[in-house]
Structures are given as C-alpha cells and as structure tokens.
Amino acid sequence: MTNTTTQEPKHPKANWSILLGAAFLMATSAIGPGFMTQTAKFTNDLQANFAFVILVSIIMSYIAQMNVWRVIAVSGLRGQDVANKLLPGLGYFIAFLVALGGFAFNIGNVGGAGLGLNVIFGIDTKLGAVIAAVLGIIIFTFKSAGKAMDKLTQILGATMILLIGYVCITTAPPMGEVAVRSVSPTDMGKTVPAILTLLGGTVGGYIIFSGGHRLIDAGITGEENLPEVTRSATLGIVVALVVRILLFLAVLGVIATGVALDPKNIAASAFHIASGEVGYKIFGIVYTAAALTSIVGCAFTSVSFLRTLFGVVNKNTNLFTIGFIVISTIVYIFVGQPQKLLVLVGALNGLILPITLAVMLIASRNSKIVGPYKHPPVLFYLGWVVTIVSAYIGVTTMVKNLSSFL
Template structure:
C-alpha cells in the first residue's frame, strides 16, 4: 500500500521539493541550534498553512485546467489593477527566482563539497547547473516527477537519519510541538521559518503542474492525497533538521555545513555524509523547480499556452539557471536583487492569498468545488498571518526593525 502511495505521488512532491531548499535548511538549522526543540510548533503551523493554500491551488488547477496567473488575468475586471498585479507577479517570481537560484545552486554545491571534499569547489556550481539543465531540457513531466520524487525521498531519508543518530528526546519533541512558546529573540526566526515554507511561487507552480497529471474534476481526491502526503513529508524533513541541529553543543553555526561539523565529534563521519547528501538533494530540487516555476508564470502571464518542450518555455528556465550559475561561479552576491525579491514576495504573498481565497469561492470559476466554511476560516487566518509576515519582511529589508 505504501509503495502504491509513492507511485501516485506527483505535483505535490515537486511543491515539497521547491520549499525545502537551502534557505529552509539554513533557517531550520539556526532554529534548532539557537532554540532547541522550542520552535517545532512554528514549523507545524507553517506546514498547516502550506497545506491549506496548496490544496486550494491544486483544486483551482484541476477544476479550471488553468494556471493561477491565467485565472487572475481573466477574473480581474479593472485593467490597471490587473496590469499592476501581473507586473508584481513577474517581478517577484522571475527576478526573485533568478536571484535565489544562486543560493539553490550554492546549497547543492555545499553538499557535494561535504561528500567529495573541497578540491573541486570552483566546479561544483557548474556541475549542479548542468544537472538541472539536462533534467529540464531532456525531461518531460513524467521524468521530472520521477527524478524529483527520488530526490525528495533521498533528502527525507538523509535528514531523518541525521536526526535519529542524535538520539532525540522524544518527550521533549512532542512537548515542543503541542505547547507553543516563543523564546526570547525567536520572533524573526519564526517569521523566517513560515516565510520559507509558505511561498508564493509554489501556488503558481502547483496550479500549473496538476494540469500535467490530472485532466478532470473527478481526479480531485487523488490531487488532494498527493498534496497532503507530499507536504507532510516536507514538514517531517524540516522538523528533522531542527531536531538534528538541536543536538549541536555549540551555538557558533554560520553555515549549513557547520551543522555537520558540529555533529561530527559526537556522531562520527556519518553525520557529515548524511547532511551532505541531504543538502545536495535540497539544493538540486530547488535548482530545478525554481526555474520551472518562473517559466510557468511567464507562460501564463503572456498567454503563450506553451508546453514544456516549447522554446519560449525553455528559454525562461535557461535564463534562470544561467544567472544562478553565473552568480555562484563569479562569486557575485546579488544582495540588491534578493532584497528587491524579498520586498516583492512580501507584498505578493498576501495579495495572492487573498485572490486565491476569493477565486476558490466563486461559483462561476469553481462550480460546486468551492471552499467549505472551515477552509474559509483557515484561509482568513493564513491571510492575516501572511499580511503580518509581509509587513515584517519589508520592514526588515529596509532596516526599520
């Protein structure tokens, strides 16, 4: 039965692969090192919020057989608002993913360095970029699905094993999940954890990907199961990283691989290799899904109706990968672009969450597949949270908090 479940997994796994990138790994590491098990509840909250929004996105994609940007263009009646939102989407997703792609490739390169040593460090970004390029260039949806399902399973096993070898206090873990508390100085870390898990581009990615696998509303049950299990697995991975990082005796952790070094004296070389494989898989999956999401968004915004084999679709993701490799190979740190992307994403998440909640309640769009009362209540809570996070992220970028 479990094997059959994994065979049925598809777009949801790609979404999980997208949000468990080097950024999520780094934030979860810092959360574990600084606050022990104390913020596990915040990760659980992030996963619940992700489940609610991604289920809406998947349902919208299956029922309408359209991407989220396409639906926005069709349902927005006021032309200037439509142009403004589409422009913001393009800026946040395309420029943002181009900037973050360097971090994705850099994270996967760190994983290679942990496993194979630092003798070839300068070549690792090119290796990672080439792997992502080959998979996207020669792959169709089914191949991508199989590759990313495999990578997510490898990543999951690596991080869960890393957590298990630290022999965690199970009672302490359960207590931290059930009884929320915010230790002193943890607010920004909590915001960062939610912000790296509930991300706007995954909503666009999910509505586009479900159309590749499912073609009728009768497939909604399968789409929901796929979403549920995939994001639960993603949450388990994130929590495992926090648990593993909590075992590190030192608080002087500045990079993800410092975590492996911190575990090594107590748990041997295995910690380094498990972490290396895990961070490589996390970086590579995000290096594939970020360019693909950007291509889907551009495709929807400009109404190309292009397939994955279309040259226009390919040119977009090629550009994103190329920028990422360039940033890492030349040692460029695109901080200004990343800061702009953070501001744009901070503005975009509440807007998209509000629009998503609105559109999945419209009978014209969803027929009898509209939200239930419970889904609407959860959606409103998440929107309020996303507004708070958006304001916080913008204020943080400008140094006002």
C-alpha cells in the same frame, strides 16, 4: 529547442506517479539550502520550543496549499491566469514578482549545490555550481521533462529523508521534551516571528504553485480529480514536514549534549559531531540534493508563470527553463550571491503569498472561474486568517529589509 513537453488530454484519470511527482516537486522546492540553514538556526536558538513553531507553521502552510491547489485544479488555470481573470494585469504583476524572486533565490540554490559538492568531493564551489546546473539542465532536455523531473524529486527527496533520519537516530534527541514543547512552548515571544518565517519558507513565493502547475501540465484538473489533488497536496506538505522534523531532531540531539555548534554552519557542524566524517559527508549529500531539487523546482515554476502570458515562452518552455538556470549560474560564478539584490527581492517576495492566496480565495467564490464548484467554507475562512497573518509579516519584513537596502 522548442517545448517538447506534451500535455495530456484534459481531465484524464489521475495517475498516481504524477500526483506523487507533484507532491515531491512542491516539497523539494521548499527544501532548499535556505530551508536547511533556517531549520538548523532556529533549532539552535529555540531548541525544543522549535517543535511548536513547526506544528503551527505547517498547519498554516497546509491551509494555504489546500486553498490554492483546489482552485487551480477546479479552474484548470495557472496562478497568473486566475489573477488576470479577476483583475486584468494582476497576473502580469504576480508573474513578475514570482519570476524575479525565483531568479534571486535560484542564485542561492546554485551556490548551495556548489557548497554541497565541495563538502562531498572537495572541489571548488564554483565548479560544483556548474556541475549542479548541468544536471538540472539535463532534466529539461528530455522529451518528457515533466516525468524526468518527477523521478528526480522523488529519488532525491527519499534520499534526504533516509540520510537525515539516520543522523537523527544517532543523536538520540529528547523526544519527551519535544512532545511537551510542541504544545506548550516556554517562550512564546520568540516563537511567533519564527512561525511566520517558516510559513514563507514552506509555501512562500513560487513554492505553493509548483506542484499545482505540474498537475495542470499533466492535464489533471477538474472537480472530479479533487480527491486525488487533495492527496497530492497533503503528501507534499507531509514530506516537507518530515524533513523539517528529522533535521530539527538531528540538530537538537547534538545541542542537548551541551556541545556548542559552529555558528557559521550549524547544520554541517551538527552532522559532523553526530556521526563524524561520515556525518559530514551525509550533510554534503543532503545539501546537494536539497539544492538540486530546488534549482529544478524553482526554474520550472518561475517559467510556468510566464508561459500563458507570453507566446514565445509557451512555445519554447524548456529552452527558457534552461536559460533560467544558466543565467542564475553565471550570476553566481561572476558576481556571487548579490546580497543587496537578495534583500530587496526577499522583501518583495514576502508579499507574494498573501497576494496570491487572497486572489485564490476570491476566485474560489467566482463562478466564472470555478463554475458550479462550492469551496469549503472552513477552508475559505481559515485561508483568510493565513492571508492576514502572512500579509503582516510580509509588510513588516519589506519595511525592515528596504531600510537596510537603502
């Protein structure tokens, strides 16, 4: 099978459907099984103080995303190509890290989909993983795979928001306390590590590039399209924020009643307590939707980092994307989720955001890449703040995880 996705003429008038699809692709790439587990665990640990963590991390995520998407849009180049223009060979290094990290985490996405389908239908988790993989593969068999991906992420993204919103309403979380703790946490020492973790979970690794690379495929580039690109990037962050907040409030509402949650699966336990068997099924649907959209987003973006570096990948993009999903599923079925591999790749993945963000910030001042475009100074300097902070957590996480790996 050859790549059948046709790229539109360069600099077309921005199509809102594509912009919406890019936004949801970024958001749903972030909202995977790990996103849900992470949010539920931090809510259980920090309770109302987690509101402050969400607020600060989303501001940092937005700064990072705006810097990256603007440079991609103005230059018309994917992340790896920008890196290679700055330093020959750097793009290959980044592409390798992104693809390797994406592959490892896609094993977790496939496993999460299997778990979600097990909750809904009671089927074996491995069979559920295969079903989810097949659904993901079908997307990339369409002639217009990009449009199919746009629709899938929009529909499942909206479904997650509605279902989690329903459970959130039934739990009646303490909104007054949440409002206060969002700006005045009681334990700053515990919130700082969580802020850094959420930053990586929202825009780390391949996630920050997913929507931007989708816009390049659609030909929506150039400075004249920056206002639309900005709206799309903003919407992507907003969707991820809304899901994070709703899930946080749903779990917090249960915790506020004094009921102890099952530490093995905090999110499922909260949904079950909040809405009984219906709530448990809703958890399964949301978890499956989160996993499926992440499978698609992860595969698309990981392979997109290889397209311009290897001609065979560019000519057979859909085939390589399908192969990415198939191999991830095979590894999950026969090996499971290889914890040591995930630990090692997670350590390396922690360094991707500061490296790629730094590359984009340097590129934003390079006329050979962005032409006469003038990058906003405030965005530029705030971007370096996020780079330094994310580099710190990346290095410390790598040292910690490598120690446990060895």
